[in-house]
Amino acid sequence: MKFHRINSLEDYKAQYQRSVENPEAFWDDIAKTFTWQKPYTKVLQWDFQHPSIQWFADGELNITENCLDRHLPHKANQTALVFEPNDPSQKVRTYTYAELHQEVMNFSQVLLNQGVLKGDRVCIYMGMVPELTIAVLACARIGAIHSVIFGGFSAQSITDRIIDAQAEFVITQDAAYRGNKIIPLKPVIDDALLKCDFVQKVIVLTHAKEPVNMLKGRDIWWEEEMELVGKANVPPAIMNAEDPLFILYTSGSTGKPKGVVHTCGGYMVWANYTFEQVFQYQENELHFCTADIGWITGHSYIVYGPLLAGAKTLMFEGIPTYPDAGRFWDIVEKHNVNILYTAPTAIRSLMTFGTGVFEGRDLSSLRVLGTVGEPINEEAWNWYDENVGKKNCPIVDTWWQTETGGVMISNLAGITPSRPAWATLPLPGIQPLLVDEKGIENTEINAETGFVHGNLCIKFPWPGMLRTTYGDHHRCYTNYFATYENLYFTGDGAYRDSEGNYRITGRVDDVLNVSGHRIGTAEVENAINMHVGVVESAVVGYPHDIKGQGIYAFVICTDHTHDKDLIKRDINETISRLIGPIAKADKIQIVSGLPKTRSGKIMRRILRKIAEGELQSLGDTSTLLDPGVVEEIVKFRV
């Protein structure tokens, strides 16, 4: 069977069935359509017990050849990348496929000149500027492993990531524009590198023209190096399909963030396949994903997915509320955006500005809307549908994770039905199931709700799944494959209806989802505990109207703490310094004790209920070491 774009619900069902019954033939048909330097002979080998997943293992390729070179014969002069700057009065920059190809080769040469070798890790800490996309692709072109760090992370977070990846090269910029603020980036890198003396070179792009310190012998300017190179011709490095393409750090329920590793072949196939199927991208359309390239959504649906498909992708430097809350709609009108992909938190925050901002703004170019990152509530879904889509654009609610590389469960725009707050059906190749605490599959429909409920697992590999956690394969096993035998565990809970549609309810582990950002409670607690005035802390999430979840911290302070307001401020500053402002607590309650079991375990279940305001259903507290603590905490709840 020749691979074709899914074109109806029946076609979806047929393709889904084939992907389950004959996965190797199914994926072979799709993978064959790419450019391989050497064709693979094996499609898949896998083992979830001792996690080892290999797709197209003996094939050789380069993802940038597929993103760029492959399109040149027929698309050289077509737009590949559109850059909308933070300040709407500044010039829009566009790159055709030929121009982007040339820029990527030029910067590849810069990297080669600095001694970057295939397999070396390169840390990229930049704002949303076109050079970020160029840097990412240049790494991929020469076979270096990029590790992009979101521009909002602190120096300490960068240090941790650079050490973990042993990244000897860093690419950054002087500063980034964000609304009416200028965010320094190079100074943060300077701080981060105080503890990373193995870093050889830092390449610095001038963007905001902010003064920076350049360290002799280590720091070099992007522009100067590019000028030295001129017009370069760098052929794509030949990569094995299973060679790492990138590392992206993400939070888990324990310890420090882990480096999720994606590989060249499988990720390529998955990013392209999901982009085309989910959004039903049509030739010449402009795709606007509002995520930051510092997160997986930006990797897969700003850079790789659209470029692999030969699409036009838009990068936006700024924020949705600058210069006013109609900025997204201005961008849609100005550039004739066809596909808009954003997060529920952005929708909820824009809802607070009312519908006046839509007046006089023409959104008729829109064909498809998407959401990602967290469960979308029905109110936000309907608002998006009515005001942005004018009830004329399918909304794809795409559930997936950093670890999955691309969309896993979603309706397909205009092809399979959408349903408010439901991610709906798994993509071909994805075999989800719901299990109970013990790992037994739940198939029984609950008479009251009409749904099956359970923890969401996947029982068969897909090309874009993570292969390991960098430097610590065992952690990959314990995080994803040890909870339930022979299953990949997502960390999410979900409902399924009798038709096989999924509704994701959110994390069931100690990971918070704050404005669509993944934050581990343990990470925040560790940061809070670093403060001299703190004895112990416990962090939980609670429902937040705009952010989805807010962070509630219960903190025991030392006896000498008198000024409570001051210490609360200090605690948030500590979090900002150690993780980044995105992890600041929304609420801090100073307590004299925490509810603990006799064996000393903090009863998070009770704290969660208190934070959520569910005071009637705290459950049995008699087994606690000191039940009185709960009363006190409830009384002084913030």
Ligand code: WTA
């Ligand atoms: C959540 C982002 C409900 C989920 C791509 C997942 C969602 C975590 C959805 C991954 C959705 C993502 N509906 N929940 N459509 N999409 N999530 O790694 O809890 O930053 O486990 O990847 O976001 O977040 P991550």
